Amino acid sequence: MLRTSSWLTVLLCGCVLLSNAVAEQRGGNYLIVSAPLYVNSAPLNEFIAHRVDCGFNVLPVYSPPAGTTKEAIKAYIQSLWGTADQPKYLLIVGDTDSSSTSGNNTIPHWIGEGSRHGATDLPYACMDADPVSWYPDIYHGRFSVRDITTLQHVVDKTIRVETGGFSDPDYIRRAVLLANDDPTIGADAQQDHIINTYLTPAGFTGTRVYADLGGSTAQVAAAVNAGVLFTVYIGHSDDTGWWSPGFNRSNVQSLTNNGLYGLAMGWSCHTSQYEYSECFGETWLRVANRGAAAYLSASGFIWWSSSADWECSRRMENYFFQSCLVDNICEVRPAWDAALGRLYNDPDFGPYSSYTINIFEEFVLLGDPALRLPLRALDIGLPDEVDEFIPPDTPTQIRVRITRAGEGYVPGSALLHYSYDGGEYLTAPMTAIGGDLFVATLPAPGCGASPRFYFSAQGDQGTTVYLPEEAPSDVYTATVAVITSIALDDFEADEGWTVWSDSSLTSGAWQRAVPVSTGATGAPTADFDGSGKCFVTDNRTPNFDVDGGPTILTSPVYDLTGLSNPYVRYASWMYCDDTVAPAKDFLDVELSADGGGTWVPAEHYSGNGGWEQRDIRVRDFVPVTGQFQIRFSVSDNPNNSVTEAGVDALWVYDRACEGPGLPGDLNCDGVINVFDIDPFVLALTDEPGYASAFPDCEVMYADINGDGAVNVFDIDPFVELLTGN
Structure with missing residues (x-):
């Protein structure tokens, strides 16, 4: 996969949702579960065509007949999991009348397992119990409509937000924030924090409508009618609307913000209680030519009785705007799930807090999960993975997708910027190949080249957009090499690895297995590459970490004879709860060039959990021979720590390049002397x-x-x- 040189994309493993992503590339498998009434209707077909035009692979619509149970619907979704049709996005089309079976225009909801027992669609998006059964694996949302006419309203607003051409282009940099006057909430200070920390630095104008400062219904309506991308309330409410400043369903129906739609959110109770005939959030979604393109809030009670109770709402509001405006996640559900991931990993909340499971369950997105807010002038991304290694003396073509967001694309402005020698960047125009796709061609590099490159395009209102977004300080890099794979081991089969453990080891021996840890003791909850198995230090539960040792995992022999520049790439997990010597434990990696007769230290490191991918250049440590081996050793001796380790995805490969040098020119000055x-x-x-x-x-x-x-x-x-x- 193509690498960026200064931005680390978060590792999706175990208990981490995407929480540090940079404008994740659009597209992927998109599944629609629709009640029968809407199948092949004009609005649904229009929406499907729009999603296809945006680069999504829309799977065949699944339409359960009336009377289908929610369990059967989930079973269908789960049948796609692990296949080429595994959905990245899930859109449910239809309202709900039941938590049991579907109707002609409805899809049933679920009842949450948490203490609030809120109506939820979360189980439809949870495919396994990793790390817990209520952790979503699919970005999901619902067009909560009861008839085809209303579906058309929702589709019109969704497409309008994504296609631009706004009557007032400045609305995409405006927000209105509402604060309830209950002093236990701390609403004024919270909304001030959102404005000062996230909105203003991102170029937004934030309008304050605070009840204790005289904020009124009329002020809310005026701000929304003028056009805002975010309408955000924190405070008390019910299924009919927000209480103070007051704003109810009738007020939404009276709005006049035609064509200037955004996301409305409530850190409040019941406004997304979509199992009712029409809740407040559904009104925002359903009204034609006004309201919002999506609504996000709770279907039941949030915590409201004390300032401490309100902290989870304050924290989630911070996390959501961090996802949108700092991490640049422009799609609503991915941004929300990134915020959920932060709460899950927040030591003040986490997976064992009642607050956490209830927020996961009862906060319902009424709208398209892939709704892209026009936070940038243009969307620019790479529809294909690009190899991190590119061949010498051969041009490399890279497809680039450029689509309008807040602005339209200026034809001919798409540029590739590249540098091979560490100096100034050169530019080359990209070639349009149809639709929103372009081809950028990297010139043929020599073996000594160090390619760095990025992309740019201009919007029709004067904005230049870059990919990566922080270019040229953050750019793509590649390595010039011809790759020959010697061995690739995902540990699904026994390829001849051996384990030796010292007699002092009482638990924690290396074991090839599918991890069963819950993560509570620092062991991996899943393998690195998604194949299933990896090597871990004792896979028993609840806690059989490394005690004593060492325990040593040794590879089979690999023949590297004749290779120019062999490497070993592997993923490792190292956890030790002691962070300072002498109690701190380490994972030691050693290499042998003589079939295990002698060993040379290559790496020595500790960690606090998490998979890391690492590369070792063999020639930096041992000669290249036909008797190469690698081994991994870990111990807790004396036994005074919680120590866990893992190894996965080992790749032995040659990174060769026919350079300008001559045989015998060992100092590479171009002559032999x-x-x-x-x-x-x-x-x-x-x-x-x-x-x-x-x-x-x-x-x-x-x-x-x-x-x-x-x-x-x-x-x-x-x-x-x-x-x-």
């Missing part, structure tokens, strides 16, 4: 030392006789090259 003698001797006697002294050269330049190895049989041919005989 006496100045190559000392480097030749160093390559012959100390390959790691040679690699360190001449990092831009290849040790295989010392393979003068071309037999694939650097050894004493190259001495005479080197002398002949040197003397011209």
